[in-house]
Amino acid sequence: MNHWSLGFDIGGTKIYGALFHWDKSIPTCVHEITLPTEREKGYPHFLSKMAEIITMLCDQGNILPHDLRKIALALPGSIDPESKIMLSGNTPMLVGKNIHEDLKSHLNFSPSLAFDCENDGNCFALAEVHHGVGLKFQSETGIHPEKQHALGIVLGTGVGGGIILHGKIYNGHRGGAMEVGHTVLVPGGVPCYCGRNGCAEQYLSGLALEREYFELTGVKKRALEILTSHDDPAALQVKKDYFHYFLNFVANLVNFFDPHYIVLGGSLSKHKEFYSFFDKNLGDHCFLPNTQIPIYPFHLNHTAGALGSLLRKI
Ligand SMILES: [Zn+2]
Known part of the structure; x- marks a missing residue:
């Protein structure tokens, strides 16, 4: 109707x-x-x-x-x-x-x-499973969105996410599940507005990339510019650290949830290198042998x- x-x-x-x-x-x-x-x-x-x-x-x-x-x-x-x-x-x-x-x-x-x-x-994750990436995954595997387990990670000015189990949001007892931006990546690290130190958001957000670059060079540069730079040594160093943190972050989530696939959203997810990097490296950081979890850019737009x-x- x-x-x-x-x-x-x-x-x-x-x-x-x-x-x-x-x-x-x-x-x-x-x-x-x-x-x-x-x-x-x-x-x-x-x-x-x-x-x-x-x-x-x-x-x-x-x-x-x-x-x-x-x-x-x-x-x-x-x-x-x-x-x-x-x-x-x-x-x-x-x-x-x-x-x-x-x-x-x-x-x-x-x-x-x-x-x-x-x-x-x-x-974001629910829409992608039922009307975006999940349809592509269904066409490749025959697994209907209602049966899919998917992890959505949003990389923008902050870091957010959603977990979809059997096609439905898992939001926990009080709605706080998948507040992954506030899991600690670096004990004693950068203070976060949530009150903890070293939260993922302080290392994986666009603002974090820009802060790291500024601390190294004293120059302001936009996050996507830093990620796409090929000849700026400071940008390459910041990017290397970023990918190291992000790989550990994603591997931890995969070890928790063992999803069918991961979908990235937010402005930083437009950077193509994420996908080749994870296809090559994620399996080595996961507990289960032969882990080959597809990682997709978002299909739906804003x-x-x-x-x-x-x-x-x-
Ligand atoms: Zn935090």
Whole structure:
């Protein structure tokens, strides 16, 4: 049956909203909007802005809000599955808030409209399994997305991720599963905003690459420029360290979850060397013999988080 829904990907700097039209189980993004989060203006402003975007997207699609079947949000933090409160994240304005309930009452939703919130890394992984990389994997192996185990890792300004088991998000007891950016890679290392030292995010994010390069050279260079450099000795050193950390990080996750495949998202994942490097080296760092886990770049573009937020069955 055809229907409409709205998915959002909420970041610390941008809000992305998309209107999806569903033809049975096939979604098509028909309209989209990206606006600054303006987190400095506070939480009530955020709620008003969301209401404004919902109206704008419905207007663009020439539909009314009550034509929507579902509104869902991918959020930059851990969402408690019971209370729906965002327990942690890198956008303080949203931490401790029940965005689920606050938006529902702010927008005065009809009781029949479904509403959902989920961690953005989980949403990315879920969308890729069911509408992106997972379809390619199915065509190669015959394994249906509902049977797939997949690991999504998002490398951007931070490091996030999601684990999909049997085609569904595994988000743990309090929504904190796969907060992999805050597993310690270097004991006693760089302080992290979460309160620990040496977290993966402090070594594997784009900001971390830029910081390492700056500390070595006193020069500012963008993360992707550092990764793609072939003749700058400092960039090559930073890149070598980065790949060393990332290989250990991924091998640890593979030893935990033994997924069918890994999908990388975020701005850094566009760097092609990741894939040749891991095809060559990952197996040697995993416990099981003959480990050859495919590692893919994302297939869906910027829509993955918003789409994934809509895919959970609630
Ligand atoms: Zn941390």
